Amino acid sequence: MTYPGPPPVEALKPIRLRVWEGEYVAIVGPSGSGKSTLLNLLGLLDRPTTGTYHLDGNDTSSMKERQVTRLRADKIGFIFQSFHLMPHRTASDNVAMSLVYRGIPRRQRHAIAEEKLDLVGLSHRVNALPTTLSGGERQRVAIARALATEPSMLLCDEPTGNLDSSTAASVMETIDRLHDEGLTILMITHDKDVADRAQRAVTIRDGELLEGQVALR
Template identity: 60%
Template sequence: MQREDTAVISLRGIGLTYPGPPPVTALHPCDLQVGQGEFVTIVGPSGSGKSSLLNIVGLLDTPTRGDYFLDGIDTATVSDAQRAALRSERIGFVFQSFHLLPHRSAQENVELAMVYQRVPRAVRRRRAADVLTRVGLGHRVQGLPTQLSGGERQRVAIARALVAEPSLVLCDEPTGNLDSDTASSVLDLLDELHADGMTILVITHDTHVAARGQRTITIRDGALTETRRSEVSTPC
């Protein structure tokens, strides 16, 4: 795997076009850098290209042009197996719908993130319990998702994203299924993780959620513009 000394995320002329006929451009060529410890939000309406960008950053899709470096690794040069390993080890995902197994405890759901990394069971259990405590659920490790509130389920999902100590936490509408008070508590948790040095990228349609970031990327019709706090929006 080729490496460069660079940001956690470095997109260089990245674009995505789906073949036709007619071909459809989901993401126009753009550059984006996200450094270690940054909290960046991406906002835009439905159909704007947010999902396409998320899939590229999350190594779930391959761009049709440009270069993507993750932790300095040129993702175009890796094998499918190496790509899966990068995704598992370096990216923690948090989704709107939690994606928890209903008949597994909070601790077991978090442990599952380490199964394919061949982490010994005893180590998995300890790490899962530790990270659940970190997100404020040390008292709920044996709770089933059906016994947890929406906010608690999302905290389990965040714990699962953190347990492998990834370089990046990638959140897709993390508050979309939560009421305003619960959403605020989850965003406060993301703020705490950011304060601890975690690199966080949140994709959202909610401008209030987007305002939590140090920088906000607006995507519309597949084109990106960036806003830094107290600055005027400029093209990426």
């Protein structure tokens, strides 16, 4: 993956990675190594400048932008370090918003939102504003939002980075349980304890994949 210059910057060198359905993979490496670039490619937020990326048997390099957008919405859920919640909307509203462009009626959207909030242990906070939630609760709202579209893969970018250790452990227990239920998870982390929870870890340094063998199933 090369970003245009001048001068051009090669953020990620040609690599090959295969992630199996239901696998849990940690992506580790120093800041600026290419981890976020890889996650953006896997999440179909960016397109590779060379090579191909296959997601659930779909060659995304040959798709039109509209098709890529639809595939991303259908297959991928995102969890970020900074939550990205709308502060003046309830927890239920924040989760339901991820379903707006699917043409689902409002009442049904909120029923799905409440179901996902219950899944992450927040059934008692559906009407709470993010400003009244703890950091761990906000991250669990973000997880519920990511799950609302029933994705087959969850991409996590430092999901515990803004949390204290006990809150981080609670969030990771939720993510571990989702994996146990069959969800494919890829997680960027600087935290060795978090990485150790994954089935395997791949290391990126200076844009190179040093461990592991990028085609995604």
